[in-house]
Amino acid sequence: MKTIDLRSDTITKPTPAMRAAIANAEVGDDVFGEDPTINKLQKKVAALLGKEAALFVPSGTMANQIAIKCHTIPGDEVICDVNSHIFNYEGGSPAFLSGVQLHPLPGVYGIITPQQIKPVIRPKDSHYPQTRLIELENTHNRAGGTIYPLEVIKEIRQLVDFYDLKMHLDGARLWNAHIATGIPLHEYAQYFDSVSVCFSKGLGAPVGSAIAGSMELVNKAHRVRKMLGGGMRQAGILAAAALYAVENNIQRLADDHARAFRIATFLHSVQGVSINLEETRTNIVIADFKDYGVDAKTLCKKLGEQGVLCMDFSATKIRFVTHLEINDADIDRVLEVFGKIFKN
Numbered sequence: 100m101k102t103i104d105l106r107s108d109t110i111t112k113p114t115p116a117m118r119a120a121i122a123n124a125e126v127g128d129d130v131f132g133e134d135p136t137i138n139k140l141q142k143k144v145a146a147l148l149g150k151e152a153a154l155f156v157p158s159g160t161m162a163n164q165i166a167i168k169c170h171t172i173p174g175d176e177v178i179c180d181v182n183s184h185i186f187n188y189e190g191g192s193p194a195f196l197s198g199v200q201l202h203p204l205p206g207v208y209g210i211i212t213p214q215q216i217k218p219v220i221r222p223k224d225s226h227y228p229q230t231r232l233i234e235l236e237n238t239h240n241r242a243g244g245t246i247y248p249l250e251v252i253k254e255i256r257q258l259v260d261f262y263d264l265k266m267h268l269d270g271a272r273l274w275n276a277h278i279a280t281g282i283p284l285h286e287y288a289q290y291f292d293s294v295s296v297c298f299s300k301g302l303g304a305p306v307g308s309a310i311a312g313s314m315e316l317v318n319k320a321h322r323v324r325k326m327l328g329g330g331m332r333q334a335g336i337l338a339a340a341a342l343y344a345v346e347n348n349i350q351r352l353a354d355d356h357a358r359a360f361r362i363a364t365f366l367h368s369v370q371g372v373s374i375n376l377e378e379t380r381t382n383i384v385i386a387d388f389k390d391y392g393v394d395a396k397t398l399c400k401k402l403g404e405q406g407v408l409c410m411d412f413s414a415t416k417i418r419f420v421t422h423l424e425i426n427d428a429d430i431d432r433v434l435e436v437f438g439k440i441f442k443n
């Protein structure tokens with residue numbers, strides 16, 4: 100029986116077609132700027148995001164951390180959401196690599212607003228850390244794949260301009276926001292000084308992310324990547340997978356979203372399970388079992404025994420993520436297992 104792995108969209112393995120693209124990739128030494136496949140990928144990503152340039156990097160974490168390093172100096176402060184990836188899952192690297200502190204705000208479903216941000220922007224006074232950067236995440240992982248409203252992004256940008264700050268987007272899953280809303284990638288990206296995107300989440304590539312922005316920003320990012328040991332040589336074999344992913348796997352994200360919504364709809368109907376159906380628009384479902392009376396770890400174990408893997412996200416919350424290795428029949432089975440386990 101197939102194990103249905105809903106722990107993360109990062110678990111996918113390259114398909115035969117992607118492997119063929121990898122095998123046939125033209126390569127060169129990218130530290131010399133001579134890898135044609137990486138150059139092609141960087142151009143393509145820059146164009147999609149409407150930016151002057153983009154840089155291929157090994158991971159989403161490195162992309163975000165390069166952005167933070169480029170925009171700040173030690174002693175600065177970065178405003179972000181309390182559930183953001185940079186605050187929770189990047190190993191404290193803003194402090195380690197850039198000497199900055201994060202100022203996390205309690206967003207609602209991952210969304211922080213200009214009304215929250217404005218009062219915490221620091222005065223230009225030597226007592227204070229200096230607010231330099233605002234970081235948003237779209238879609239928002241810990242909040243359940245939620246989508247940042249464009250209007251809110253626009254208003255935050257006005258603040259950023261007024262206070263002469265910078266703005267970075269963790270767009271690891273910006274592709275999902277684009278497919279769910281129909282808003283072009285460049286329309287989102289235009290409000291940000293830097294944007295990171297990942298090829299190894301819903302798009303199904305084994306490795307890789309990119310950071311995009313102005314030529315000046317990307318030149319700086321190139322040097323930081325080198326300092327972090329992220330300069331790779333014939334990495335066109337990785338970029339080929341990423342290119343394949345960008346060219347073939349964006350539109351199909353709509354299927355992942357529909358499948359996630361089936362999971363969310365079922366769980367929503369279970370008494371004691373809380374889930375925001377309205378905000379569940381992409382491939383991540385977060386369900387809170389606080390009033391159900393069984394802890395998340397126990398439930399994950401029970402589901403695992405039935406061949407459905409998921410991830411406990413707190414003592415009471417479980418995350419389910421759909422991706423390109425999950426099909427409609429798998430969801431039928433998941434709902435069947437749910438039917439056995441979640442009794443009203």
Ligand SMILES: Cc1ncc(COP(=O)(O)O)c(C=O)c1O
Binds near residue numbers: 109159161238239271
């Ligand atoms: C929103 C978000 N940003 C950044 C990352 C980091 O990506 P990586 O695991 O490639 O470092 C992740 C990883 O899941 C993520 O979900």
